[in-house]
Amino acid sequence: MSLTNDQLQAVAHLARIAVEPDWAEALRSDINGILEQADRLDDPRLNDLEPMAHPLDQVQRLRPDEVTETDDRETLMAAAPAQENGLFLVPKVIE
Amino acid sequence: MSDYVIPSGWEAVIGLEIHAQLATRSKIFSGASTAFGAEPNAQACAVDLGLPGVLPVLNEGAVRMASLFGLAIDAEISRVSSFDRKNYFYPDLPKGYQTTQLARPIVVGGQVTITTGEGKQAREHTINVTRAHLEEDAGKSLHEDFHGMTGIDLNRAGTPLIEIVSEPDMRTPEQAVAYARKIHAIVQYLGICDGNMQEGSFRVDANVSVRPEGETAFGTRAEIKNVNSFRFLQRAIEFEIERQVDLLETGGEVVQCTRLYDPDRDETRLMRTKEDADDYRYFPCPDLLPVVLDEATIKSWRAQLPELPDAKAGRYQSEYGLSAYDAGVLTASRATAEYFEAVIARDGADPKLAANWVMGEVAALLNRLELEIGDCPVPADKLADLLERIGDGTLSNKLGREVFEALAEEGGSVDAIIEARGLKQISDTGAIEAMVDEVIAANPGQVEAYRGGKDKLFGFFVGQVMKAAKGKANPQAVNEVLKRRLDGD
């Protein structure tokens, strides 16, 4: 399986990463090198195996429904690149 | 209800996706409060903000509430469910993904029964629910002007939701509204959602398509978002059916798309077509493990189920002798049923009288004031006092309405209002006899005519006595005395 330039640009858009033309070719060849390895997964022994999402066979623990956090806005928002009146600011979102 | 009729020769196919915010104290994956109305971002903790390194831990309350919903609609509660990530970029989505349940939802299947029409036109329909899954809500984008920027408030981010997905089982806007109302009633009966549509606690998206009558294949559908009242839901679906039928009848084609309902213009507007739809790259959330529920837990939750609207309506009919329609109206919302039950909790209360008052005077008052029954200016115990005075003959129905108005406007106690306004009904036979005698004495001509066979004049005498009594005489007693005096002598 190999990645075309159009696919690369589509994936880059999904990931919100700009792929400039001068990097695209090298990047595409790198990614294709990685995807080539993925051909090894075309192994019939895998067909009937249960996909494994986690290394341990554990179940989700449930937290009691209690409020444990208090307002810590000042600390938590200290690193915001742009803020006003307790809101994070972003360029105008058009709906 | 609207008297909308689908264009002849066409059938609409409607399915709803309902997002109900769960009434937990804390968020689905963090210990931050879910209370509405805090200062922006004051209830967004490190986990809600998606700071580097934070991790989610699932709230037991959210799992329990979602399961209660499933039990209430007779669905299957998944013994193993799991969370997936839905990846997309949006400023109100802090982590760049929404944690939701795609592959293994907690609630599978289930159904609700709805009734449309009244009296002889009443029809029952079963609407099937495909699934209901747990997920986290996003924050809010505030578009007021911050120097041309948008403000992001993440207080709502991480509030637990259940998304309830119906089968495309509805054929009219009326059915869709009835279904949405039924789900709304159920979540409120269960106490798992406050149902506030204005604040967005209960949000309805509608998938609408049309097809020629008799066709079995589905048409291309549009998804309508942003509907925040039942009335708008009705209007939005009506508009959308008309739009699609017009398109198809004029040789056009329906394009799969997402549309926004604009209540000001009463129309749906294109938001995006399928082509611009994101590729959400769902995959199992590696930070959360499978949620496993055992039989004992589910059994203990089942035991917590309250009496639900359909069961309650059945009981109102069998226990109180109410009509199916009245029972349906009184149980349509938990708040109405609670109000009604509080009124009839009084010893000796007459459920039918109470039902008439709740559906009549109370509903009219609320309608006039645009209030919900929970905010009714005449609380249930006051109405019970009032009905008690009607029951014991102190008040006529007419005087009762006057007291009710006074209660609504000024408050106070029923007896004090009766006293202050002198509204007490005259039931004393002696006093009524005296008034009747006066009227007979003052109208000899009419008495003669009546006794000569002009029966219709009886009403004239009643009117004269009531006039003399300033309307306060017990009408039944007036009738009896008049009859005795006029016919007997």
Added chain:
Amino acid sequence: MSTSDIPHRGGDAALINASIAELRAGLAAGEYTANDLSAAFAARIETIDPSLNSLVSRVEPVEPASETGRLAGIPYVHKDIFCAKGTRTTCGSRMLADWVAPYDSTVHERLTRSGAVLLGKANMDEFAMGSSNENSHFGAVANPWDTNAVPGGSSGGSAAAVAARLVPFATGTDTGGSIRQPAAFCGVTGIKPTYGRVSRYGMIAYASSFDQGGVIAKSAEDCATVLGEMAGFDERDSTSADREVPDYAATLNDSIAGLRVGIPRQWFSEALDPAVGDAVTAAIDELRAAGAETVEIDLPDADIALAAYYLLAPAEASSNLSRFDGVRFGYRCEDPKDLQDLYERSRSEGFGAEVKRRILVGTYALSAGYYDAFYRRAQKARRLVTDHFQRAFEQCDVIAGPVTPTPAFDRGAHSDDPAKMYLEDIFTIPVNLAGLPGMSVPAGFVAGRPVGLQLIGRHFDEARLLNVAHQYQQRVDWHTRMPSLGGDSSNH
């Protein structure tokens, strides 16, 4: 103050080479105070680190939070992936170059409670993606044994700092080998515990179902002490294991006579540098001399494991790293013209090439139409590899083999070919797929560069790994060797 100012038996070399137990004894005996100790190591950092670049931040030492904890007064550095409130936490990225963590990771909280004293944050491959520490926004790290060589990665700064005796221990994280490989390259001891043993809360995620925090120290004994303090259940991490942490020190001295050591025959193939193979074989002979039995086992499909890992880890990363969007924290591009521009430029300028490469691979692997061929298939491969380990552990108690196919390579040697670089992880990655505990123990040198012996255990069998490593270290002195460093007067 420099180390030489401290009145101490044996002077400098003894102090910087002292075990944690010895340092604790020195503190208890009043030979020096915690402040003396932190000042001494801080001074050593000041002198030595400029030539290594193993740290990205220095932290002003504070009084230990405990006087009696097992790590009371012991200086250390964190891999700069662990959040420590009020401390810059960069993850080796421009994206977080100025980010001050507003909260503590569980690991930091526990080490602090135990009395450990933080002296700095260690350099690392950006977002833990790399095997050479060349992918750091803060520059490459030199291998203290040979400054032309890489220290390994992604916990390269942690391994180099411990190798250069800048601190008695350092934290690390291991997603595909990121503790074991740099520990091997730098000649220090490192343990990656079982997935779920150490809380991931506050440890910036790369690939959540693989990431595991651990320790890099001079010896298995020190690793045992530190791991005992770091490990344990954390209610803030849903994947944290709710089980007792054994007293790792208590079993260090157990005999390994009769222990069955599995040797994976497939790992001693042409992929392995013969000289590395010789060193590892010699180490295994030493285990045998200590009474262990060896048994050949099968661990096939390393190539499948590698292929699966390099789809699964980037897939998880592509999602985990979506939060770096320039909105709430971290790097934001100048004058974004709209939202799209804010996202794209903040991420493109904030992330380095390898991070972007992995995000793109992961995004592709999860995208519509490819999920089944890539992601789901890779999850099945994960099961296959895990099953292989399960079968192997029916025949043995621990597995021993190489950590890496070669000793530390030269800087720049693999930077043009990511796929080749990924081969560095061929012996470490299968362990992460299965979530098993693994260790790297110094086992000699090839051409002046260290070689590591890898020990792999059953789930939650860290005590046994530490026991075997300690017994080995009772018989050899590789772990006591120290590189000669410019500006260091205490060389051997």
